[in-house]
Amino acid sequence: MNNLVVVGCQWGDEGKGKLVDYLGDKADIIVRFQGGNNAGHTIVTGDKIFKLSLLPSGILRDNKLSIIGNGVVLDPWALKKEIDSLENLGIQISKKNLMIAENVSLILPFHKELDNLREEIAGGKKIGTTGRGIGPAYEDKVGRRSVRLSDLNNPELLRERLERSLSHYNILMKGYGKSECSVYEVEKKLGEISHFISKFSTCVWQELNQEKNKDKTILFEGAQGSLLDVDFGTYPYVTSSNTLAPAASIGSGVSAKEVKNVLGIVKAYSTRVGEGPFPTELINDQVGNHLSSVGHEKGTVTGRDRRCGWFDAALVKQTCILNGVDGIAITKLDVLDGLKELKICIGYNIKNKFYNYLPSSIDLAKKIEPIYEVFKGWNESTVGVTSLERLPKNAISYIKAIEKFVGCPAYIISTSPDRDDIIEVQSPFER
Numbered sequence: 001m002n003n004l005v006v007v008g009c010q011w012g013d014e015g016k017g018k019l020v021d022y023l024g025d026k027a028d029i030i031v032r033f034q035g036g037n038n039a040g041h042t043i044v045t046g047d048k049i050f051k052l053s054l055l056p057s058g059i060l061r062d063n064k065l066s067i068i069g070n071g072v073v074l075d076p077w078a079l080k081k082e083i084d085s086l087e088n089l090g091i092q093i094s095k096k097n098l099m100i101a102e103n104v105s106l107i108l109p110f111h112k113e114l115d116n117l118r119e120e121i122a123g124g125k126k127i128g129t130t131g132r133g134i135g136p137a138y139e140d141k142v143g144r145r146s147v148r149l150s151d152l153n154n155p156e157l158l159r160e161r162l163e164r165s166l167s168h169y170n171i172l173m174k175g176y177g178k179s180e181c182s183v184y185e186v187e188k189k190l191g192e193i194s195h196f197i198s199k200f201s202t203c204v205w206q207e208l209n210q211e212k213n214k215d216k217t218i219l220f221e222g223a224q225g226s227l228l229d230v231d232f233g234t235y236p237y238v239t240s241s242n243t244l245a246p247a248a249s250i251g252s253g254v255s256a257k258e259v260k261n262v263l264g265i266v267k268a269y270s271t272r273v274g275e276g277p278f279p280t281e282l283i284n285d286q287v288g289n290h291l292s293s294v295g296h297e298k299g300t301v302t303g304r305d306r307r308c309g310w311f312d313a314a315l316v317k318q319t320c321i322l323n324g325v326d327g328i329a330i331t332k333l334d335v336l337d338g339l340k341e342l343k344i345c346i347g348y349n350i351k352n353k354f355y356n357y358l359p360s361s362i363d364l365a366k367k368i369e370p371i372y373e374v375f376k377g378w379n380e381s382t383v384g385v386t387s388l389e390r391l392p393k394n395a396i397s398y399i400k401a402i403e404k405f406v407g408c409p410a411y412i413i414s415t416s417p418d419r420d421d422i423i424e425v426q427s428p429f430e431r
């Protein structure tokens, strides 16, 4: 089985959607393995813009199988909305090109309520979640009280699962002085969507491990970014799933032995949506404003402004190691066009001590002072450039510096939002 995991190596929104769509041409099966509709993956094909949250980016290409794996938390109503909107744009979606793991955990309306209520109560200490119910849904999964897709076909089991989940939820709601939710209410809502979603239900691990798929190429599409990983990210300002490449195995049912190649996606600078540490952030700064406006740095899901800053090679080196990245794709190089000088963070000074990684204590991270190397910028436009030779000399030096500090070769450079504006130095698939 030839396969490739595509993961974000920063705080998300690195351009995974564009890369998965581009590489999807060479794959047979495209699998989402974690996260939910907190993700927002944008794909631009000529004059069309697609924004996907749950569906794997392979859904846009003909004759590809898209799979939502068990590691995802699935909001059935969000999925229906996404499928309807794609069908309006002429994309056909049926069991032939979409399968959903029967053991996927569902996001139910009360998960969203709880997510938003917690954020509201936390005030200045909020996480800045997307409000999609991701955290509470994963809590229910590890708390062994999730409703899973296959439960929808068994009314008795469904009721039992809902009773268990709601007995937990309603205690919290009572404590917060909020109204409780009844089993009947959720059953009724699920009843309205059950038929639609159940038709995609498949034993995905079996499907992926079938003999006939042994020669197929599988592309695993990561969501969020490595610094939002629940174990290795900037905890507690993280999402509630493991976003690192090894999650591709457990989130789909393909054995870890089979998951071989990893492509790490990085923006040529850094961005982050929501709260939490961001050592190289440029606040009230001209360059920060340039990155934000030229890069159109607004969240796809929530429309919030993304915070912007210099490229942090110390952090990306850390995430490349954790993911087992073979090569990186550097996106949004064109956004740096016209900047006089560029900085790359190579480590931190914290209380007069040098660190080449980000310590896990947030208190330390607050007092962090990035150490930069400075590079010359370029005036030429790199928008739409598709060969290395046509890049300005200083842009090449900048890419080489990233490769050196991060310790990984750049396989791909992206120079515009469009599907075709890519420099492929080396194929990230098995060599």
Ligand code: GDP
Residues within 6 Å of the ligand: 008, 012, 013, 014, 015, 016, 017, 018, 039, 040, 041, 042, 043, 044, 295, 300, 331, 332, 333, 334, 335, 414, 415, 416, 417, 418
């Ligand atoms: P994802 O969540 O990692 O898939 O990334 P998003 O789609 O949320 O955010 C990346 C944004 O940058 C999208 O609007 C893309 O269309 C855009 N984009 C991707 N690659 C490039 C690039 O090379 N240059 C520019 N200017 N925009 C890009």
Ligand code: IMO
Residues within 6 Å of the ligand: 008, 011, 012, 013, 014, 038, 039, 040, 041, 127, 128, 129, 130, 131, 132, 133, 134, 135, 222, 223, 224, 225, 228, 237, 238, 239, 240, 273, 274, 275, 300
């Ligand atoms: P893609 O796949 C950027 C962030 C939220 C918040 C934190 C927790 O498009 O790269 P959650 O709703 O997951 O509980 O929120 O994680 N976040 C993302 N940031 N891109 C994403 O996905 C994100 N998904 C979640 O902003 O800080």
Ligand code: MG
Residues within 6 Å of the ligand: 012, 013, 014, 039, 040, 041, 042, 300
């Ligand atoms: Mg995104």
